[in-house]
Amino acid sequence: MLNTPTLDHTLDDTLDVVAKETAARWVDENMPRLSEWHTHIWELAEPAWREFRSAEWYVERLTAEGFTVEAGSAGMPTAFSAEWTHGTGGPTLLTYAEYDAVPGNNQSASVTEDSREGMSRFAPGHTDPHSALGISTLAGLLATKHAMEQHDIAGTLKYTGEPAEKMHGSKVVHGLRGYYDNVDAIVSFHPFYMLPLCNTARWDTQCGAYYSKVYTFVCDEPESWQLSANPNSPIPASHSAARAPGANVALMSMYTSSRIMQDAMLPSFGGWSLSDAILLDGQATADNLPARVARIQYSWRTPNVEMAEHVLAVLDRNAEHAAQIAHCAVDVTWVARSRPGRTNHVMATVLYDNLAAVGAPSYGPEAIGVAQEIQRNLGIEVMEKPFLDECEQLITPQDAEEALREHLAPWQHNWTSDDYVEMTHYAPTVRFYVSRPALKSPAGAGAYPGWVMNALGGIPATIDPTIDVAGKTIAGTFIDLLTKPELVADARAEFDARVAADPMPALLAADFEPPIELPWPDYRTRNDVRSWG
Template sequence: MIDAARATAFAWVEENRPHWSAWNSHIWHLAETAWREYRSAAWYVARLRAEGFTVEDGSGGMPTAFAASWSNGSGPAVMAYAEYDAVPGNCQAAVPWRQPRAGLSRFAGGHTDPHSALGMGALAGALAAKAAMQRHGITGTIRFMGEPAEKVRGSKPIHAAKGYYEGLDAIISFHPFYMLPLCNTVRWDTHCGPYYAAIYEFLCEEPQTWLQGAASGATGAPIPAAHTAARAPGANDAVVAMYTLSKMMRDHMLAHSGTWTLNETILASGQATADNLAAQMAQIMFAARAPDVAMLKNIYAVLDRNAEAAAAAAHCTVQRHWISKSKPGLANHAMAELVYRNLEHAGPPSFGAEAVSVARALQAELGLEPMDSPFADELSELVTPQEAERRLRRDLPSWQTHYTSDDYTDMTWHAPTARFYVGRAVLKAPPGFAYPEWALNALGGIPATIDPTVKTAARTVSGAILELMTNPDALARAAEEFRRRKAEASDPHPWCDYEPPVDFPWPEYVETARGREWWIPATAADRALERPS
C-alpha cells in the first residue's frame, strides 16, 4: 500500500505545483517578522480550513499561531508544521540584483532561510498525504501547527508547555539547508542545543531624585530651563552601559569551546525627540545559544549582574522579561531512518535551465564570470544521517552533545521527531569571494530557484506521513526509542514558565497615510536601488 500511496502523494505535489508555488511566493513577499506575522498566519488558517482542517486560531495565547487537525478515522497522529517569520533588515525583491521590495525600506523584513519555503514544503506535504489517505483508505490524523517567531525560538516552548504536542505519535521537522554538512540529510545524534533569550528593560521613572536641591539646578519648572542643567543619565545610558559591559565580559564568561554564542539587539529607546529629558525607558535583548543549560545559566548570571550595575550607574531600575527558554533536542534514530528513506524516494532538488539562467544573471550582476554549473555540487547529493553526523563531529569537541539552534527541539520531548534538511539554491564562489546576503535572499524568492526545494520537502513529508500511518512496526520502534531516551533524561519537562511575549515593541509593518510600510519608512536611498524588472 505504501508504494501506491506514496505515488499518489508525489503526483499530487507535481500536479499542484502552480498552486503551492504561488502560495510560497505570497508568503515570501509578505515577509512578516517575529510575533507580527498577522497576514501570513491568517493565510495559513484560511487555506487549512478550505482543505477541511479544523483550526484553532491564536493557539497558546499567541495571535499569529494556530493548531490545525484533519482526521480520516482512527490511527496514528502525525504532525508537521509551518514557520513564516522573516528577518528585519533583509528586504529583497525576487530579482537577481539588490533591490528592496516595491515601496519598502531596505531595512524591512525579508526571508533569509527561508521560512516561507519551510512552511510551504510542510504544508504541501501534509496536503499530498491527505489526498493519498483519502484515495487509498488510510486512516489516521494529520496535525499541522503554525509556529511564529522562530528567530527568537518563540512559539514552540509555549506550545509545548501548554500541551499542544500531546497525543502525537510522530513529528516531522523540515528546514531548508543552511550549513554543511546538513544538506539533503537528517539529523542523527547531534541535535540543536538549548537557548535563552531575555529583554532587559531599564526604567528611569524618578529622574528628579538623581541630584537634590540646588545642585540639580531645580527651579520648580516642569523641565530644566537650560539644556546645561544636571539630569539623570536615564534608560538610554543604562542600555549603552549594559551593552558595553557585556561586550567586554564576553571573553571572560566561558572558555571559547562548545561553539556558544551571545548576541544582542537594542529593541526600543524612549524620548527619541526630546534631547533635554532623561530617557524613561529602553530595552535590550540578549540571546544565547549553548551546548548545554549549565553554560546558559552561567551566561545569564553575568548578564543579570551587568544589568544591575548598568541600572545603578544610570539611575534606573531594571526588569528581566523572558522571551524564550528552549530545550536541547532529543535524538530518535528510528525516525531519522524512516524520514531518510522517504528523502531517498523524493530525490534531491533538481535545478532546471531557468534556475541556471537566474544564477548566471546574479553572478554577472556581481561582476563574476557566469558559470556553466553555478550551483553548489552538494545540492544534488544525498547524505545518510550517519555520514552527516560523522562530518559534523569532525570539528566539535568530544564532550559536546548539541550544536546550533532551533526550537523544533521542544517538540522532540513530546513525540518521536525527525529533523531533515533539503538543499536550497546556493552558488559556487571563486576563491576568496563571498556572496552578499541579498543574493541568497533573492534566490529564496524566485520560483525557479526555490520551488525545487519545496518540491523535495513536500515529497519527503508526504511519504514519511504515509509510512508512519501504514507501518506499525516502524512507529513502534520510534515510540520505544522515544520512551527510553526520555526516561534517561534528567530534565524531561518544558522550560517555559512565562506568558507569550507578544506585547513588546517588535518591528512590524504599519498602516499610515502613505499606505502599508515598514515602521522605518522608505527613503531616497531605497528608491535609488530600484530598476525595471
C-alpha cells in the same frame, strides 16, 4: 514532473507504495499553486510576533482544505493549530509552518541587490527562507491528506503555525500548553543552511540550548540628585536634568560591560554565541529630559544548559549593577528558554529512506540561467554549473554526522540552535534538510553577498525544487508511519528510553506568557501603502 519515483505496479504492491505515488502525483499536479502560495508568503515578509497576514492566510487555506483550525492558539495572535482526522484509529502525526521574516533583509526576487518596490531596505525579508519551510510542509500535509482519502488510510494530521521562530518564540509555548501532547511523531523541516546538513536528516548531534531575555531599565526619578540645585525653577524638572543619568545610561552600561565580559563568559570553543538587540520603546527622540525606559534583548546559543545558565548569571549581574549606576530599576522578561534536542534514529531512518526515494533537488535551465545572471551582475565569471554540488546530492544521516563531528569538541553533544528542539521532548521527532539554492564561489573568492541567497529563495525557478522534494519526502514519511504501526511503536520505544536515560524538564513555568506585547519591530499596511510602524 520533478523527482517523482516511477513505480511499476504489480499484484504485490503494498498500500504504502501506491499511497506514496498518489501523494507525489498530488504535489506534481499542484506545484503551480504551491509556487504561487510561496510567492505570496515570501512577499508578505512579516517580522516575529507581527505575522498577522501570513497567519491569516494559513488559517483560511487550511479551513478551505477541510481542517479544523484554532486561530491564535496558546494565546499567541499569529499562531494557529489545525487538525484533520480520517477514519478510526491510526497515529497522530504533526508537522508545522513558520513564516516570520527578518528586519533589515528586504530583497526583491531579482538578480540584483534591490529592495522590494516601495519599501525601505531595512524592511523585513525572508532569509532562511521560512516561506519555503511553511509551503513545503503544507505540501506534504495536503498530499498526505489526499492519499489518506484516496486509499482509506486512518489517522490524524496536526499542523501548527509557529510564529517568531527567529527568537524561539512559539514552540516552547505550544509545548507548555499541551499542543504536542498525544502526538505520535513529528517531522521538522528546514531548508538547508549549512554544510554538511544538506539533503539529509540529523542523526545524533541535534541543536543545543537557546536562551533569550529582555532587560528593561526604568528611570522614574532620574533628576532626584538635582532637586535642591535650583529651587526657583518654574518646572519640577529643570532643563539641566538632561545631564542626569537615565535609562539610556543604564542600557549602555549593560551593553558595554557585557561586550567586555563576553570573551570571559565561556571557553572560546563549543560553538556558542551571544547576540544583542536594542528595542525602541517610544524613546527615540532627543528631548531635554533623560530617557525614562530603555530595553535590550540578549539571545545566546550554547551546546548545553549548564553553559547557558552561566551566561545568564553574568548578564543578570551586569543588569543589576548597570541599573544601580544609572539610578534605575530593571525588569526582566523571558522570550525563550529552550532545551537541547533529543534524537530519534527510527524517525531519521524512515525519513531519509523517503528522501532517497524522491532524490535531491535538480536545477533546470531556467534556474541555471538565473544563477548565471547573478554571477554576471557581480562581475564573476559565469559557471556552467553555478550551484553548489551538494545542493543536488544526498548525504546519509550517518555520513553527515561524521563530517559534522570533525569540527566539534568530543564533549560537545549539540551544535547551533533552532527551536524545533522543544518538540523533541514531547514526541519522537526527526529534523531534516533539503537544499535551498546556493551558488559556488569562484576559486580563492569569499562568500557571496547575503542578498544573493535571499533572492534565490524568492525566485520560483530556484526555490520550487526545494518545495517539491521536501513536500514529497514529508508525505512519504507520514504514509509509512500511517501504514506501518511497528515504526510508530519503535520510535516511541526509543523516545521513552532516551527520556528515561536523560530527563530534561521544561525550563519555563507552565503558565509562561509569550512576550507578544514588547515593542518588537513592526511592519504595517495602511491603505495599501507599506511602511514601518
